[in-house]
Amino acid sequence: MTELAKARTVQASRIVDELREQILHGDREPGSRLGQELLAAEFGASRMPVREALRALEAEGLVKIKAHSGAWVSGLDQEEFEQCYKLREVVEPMVIGESVPLLNTVQLDRIAELADLIDATGGARGLRSFLQLDREFHLLSYAGAAYPFLTELVTRLWNTTQPYRRELVRYMPDESFHSTCAEHHLIVDAVRSRDTEAAQSLVRLHIRRTRMTLRNYGEVLWTKDDD
Template identity: 30%
Template sequence: MTSGASRGAGPSTSQQHAVEWLRRAIVEGGLRPGTHIQQDEIAERIGVSLIPVREALKVLEGEGQLTYIPRRGYFVTELRAADLIEINALRELLEDRAARAAVPMLDEAVIDRLERAARDCSVASTTGDVAAELAANRRFHFGIFECGSGPYMMRLIRLLWESTEAYRALYYNIEAERHAADESHARILDAARARDADRLIAELDEHRDRALRTQVKILTQHGS
């Protein structure tokens, strides 16, 4: 596990603290795919009781980041190319619809938030802070999706994103892909400023597809 997983602002509850710590540990590679989760060790490490850790494990299981095996416990979900391809197909359906609905709502305040998130991505890309880049990348994309989506749509999009965050970390650990993502964000921003729905969706699709191709290549090389 990495000590970096505990950095950042303090969460509002012990359970949320445990959820955020575990997510970051998975993304940063402190908890590798297939790792058995030692609940006592994690509770002691992050300074909470077993109860919030157990609740956090249920949350991450629901997101697909952890797998529960009866009488054996929780394990970090193995990364599989076939799963990623299926999830991305679902993301495309939902995100394209959300982006098209968002276009009429893209006022200057929204564009400003997108620009700030894109800058944060670029800064994190330069420093190689993958966890910070993932957080900024999420703010960037969700800044678009949330404009035109209701709570049920966003609940599904969040679930799909959470279940693939570890895959996304594979992509952002490659310097050339971090630069490519920055360039893609710039094109997405241009389409958003122009309120061009077709171009916005096309750029989002290309951004997602490039990440998918890279992730599948990595997973295939490792036999996943």
């Protein structure tokens, strides 16, 4: 690899990391356009590493690239929402079932700590912190699974569904927030006791309840992408 190619790869990686954080934290709204020239100017790079970064983020489920239109932050789409959450209900219980027996003490302690930290966010009052901690809580609970393909799929699904979770928390009443926190602590108890079946059932219920709650918000959420 030439020095120029190495530099371009480093630039693309930096752009991926920064854009990913911006999208996951909601600094770039779902459905907003990602113009290559503007991004190149923003990151002080040529268009080639920007294109590489956008393709990488598309593979992660955070960006959609449309022919003759360009790149866009993935929007809120009712059909996509249903598919992703139903898939999560199948895949994530499977992954936590493989993970629970293999989590170490440090991971178990951190999972319990995260559940307490999530309680302290207050839900919508600490939206950014809630989303960051909630993501770490669940992905860490899956970290023991020795199935790279499945864990990569779970990460992609979490990326794709991040804007839906943001809207859920934004509109979440206190009662729903407390229910979410209670479910987290039940998951902690199941994981600590190495109760695989309980952990699987709780995760499945947790995801399904989120899906049903978001359904109730109706069409106000859906800014369906134009094909």
